[in-house]
Amino acid sequence: MDKLMISGGRPLHGTVRISGAKNSAIALIPAAVLAETTVTLDNLPQLSDVAIYGEILSELGASISWHADEMIIDPSGMRSAPMPNGNVKKLRASYYLMGALLGRFGEAVIGLPGGCNFEPRPIDLHIKGFEALGAIVTNENGALHIKAKELRGAKIYLDMASVGATINIMLAASRAKGSTLIENAAKEPEIVDVATLLNSMGANIKGAGTETIRIEGVDTMHGCRHSIIPDRIQAGTYMIAAAATRGDVTIDQIIPKHMEAVTAKLQEMGVKVYEMDESIRIVGQPEYNHVDVKALVYPGFATDLQSPMCTLMTQSSGVSVLTDHVYGSRFKHIPELLRMGAKVKMEGRSAIIEGATLSPARVHATDLRAGAALVIAGLTVPSGRGITEVTGVEYIDRGYDNLVENLTSLGAEIWRETIKE
Numbered sequence: 001m002d003k004l005m006i007s008g009g010r011p012l013h014g015t016v017r018i019s020g021a022k023n024s025a026i027a028l029i030p031a032a033v034l035a036e037t038t039v040t041l042d043n044l045p046q047l048s049d050v051a052i053y054g055e056i057l058s059e060l061g062a063s064i065s066w067h068a069d070e071m072i073i074d075p076s077g078m079r080s081a082p083m084p085n086g087n088v089k090k091l092r093a094s095y096y097l098m099g100a101l102l103g104r105f106g107e108a109v110i111g112l113p114g115g116c117n118f119e120p121r122p123i124d125l126h127i128k129g130f131e132a133l134g135a136i137v138t139n140e141n142g143a144l145h146i147k148a149k150e151l152r153g154a155k156i157y158l159d160m161a162s163v164g165a166t167i168n169i170m171l172a173a174s175r176a177k178g179s180t181l182i183e184n185a186a187k188e189p190e191i192v193d194v195a196t197l198l199n200s201m202g203a204n205i206k207g208a209g210t211e212t213i214r215i216e217g218v219d220t221m222h223g224c225r226h227s228i229i230p231d232r233i234q235a236g237t238y239m240i241a242a243a244a245t246r247g248d249v250t251i252d253q254i255i256p257k258h259m260e261a262v263t264a265k266l267q268e269m270g271v272k273v274y275e276m277d278e279s280i281r282i283v284g285q286p287e288y289n290h291v292d293v294k295a296l297v298y299p300g301f302a303t304d305l306q307s308p309m310c311t312l313m314t315q316s317s318g319v320s321v322l323t324d325h326v327y328g329s330r331f332k333h334i335p336e337l338l339r340m341g342a343k344v345k346m347e348g349r350s351a352i353i354e355g356a357t358l359s360p361a362r363v364h365a366t367d368l369r370a371g372a373a374l375v376i377a378g379l380t381v382p383s384g385r386g387i388t389e390v391t392g393v394e395y396i397d398r399g400y401d402n403l404v405e406n407l408t409s410l411g412a413e414i415w416r417e418t419i420k421e
């Protein structure tokens, strides 16, 4: 087990290049199952979840090869084998195998995802979609058994604009007979990325990125090459870190439109933001205004940037309010920030944040975005105050490839140490 050691007070300077989106990659890899011939995905992030998904597809008979940041998937030899345990329990997004295997083979047995560290994350809407398409779904010993003699298109209304449910239903409906309408669909860029891949494979999907998606099922799908969109959450994390350390950082290889909500909030705080075609430059300021932030579904402020933003908001004057309307209890980073001298009170799903100077402490990350918030907090501690130690690095590594290397190249004093048992 590792921990991150951070000596703060050094404004970040320079350019950081953003890799492919984690939350796209872990949907695009299972989506390749629907093809009969080779799918090549490039701009893949170097993350453990990606490697685990490669192992899972191999276990199902796919042949997987890697070339730089490309993953080459030949799904021709695949079959739908039961996967009640094992690797599927290591990552939450293994549930995308349900839609993919159901779409290609008409059946799937997948272990339910492990618990998440900020709140229960049901998949009832995924199941509602599969059943609407004609599948029988049973929960046996913690694994979902999903089977359909024939998948038929249906009209499905999502009670919540769920990213996972939208993608999972798109996967299964791609090969259903007839047309499927998903209403109140999620509109995140990752949904568009998956629909783009599926259409390149021969699917017929319209409306991805809007709240209504229409899918005309097709009999067969083929391979293609697809480049993954940049990771907007990773990009937003570096934007926030640049502002928090009062640095001057260019975040490169991104789609600025995907960053609109965080750009707007940083500007409201007084951060200087310069947008170029494929990059954004952040210039931090000595003083920040307090702001109110609401984490919402896209295009609202991303819940995955809520915890890093919370750290930045401790650096503003006055009182700020941060409310998460997606996950009401995604605030496990707050007690850790309090240990660093932050002044935050919780009121329901809102954090009331006063300005404070942070001091070093030993803190623990309980999920990957909380980990990012704590790393930014360590960077924000004024110099000469000592070292912040962040444990739970295994969570951070799931969402941020090359974090220590990138921050070091931006001038941060951060390094890994192995925790002596």
Ligand code: EPZ
Pocket: 023, 026, 093, 120, 121, 122, 123, 124, 125, 126, 127, 160, 161, 162, 163, 164, 165, 186, 303, 304, 326, 327, 368, 369, 399
């Ligand atoms: C995706 O999770 C992301 N994960 C999450 O990122 C992200 O926080 C979330 O979308 C919201 O943007 C991946 O893409 C792998 P949801 P997902 O279904 O699909 C409720 C990260 O840090 N809901 O959009 O699981 C749910 O409880 C991770 O990278 C149901 O009630 O999120 C939540 O309140 C964390 N029933 C809301 O909908 C369901 O069947 C949004 O969840 C599904 C969801």
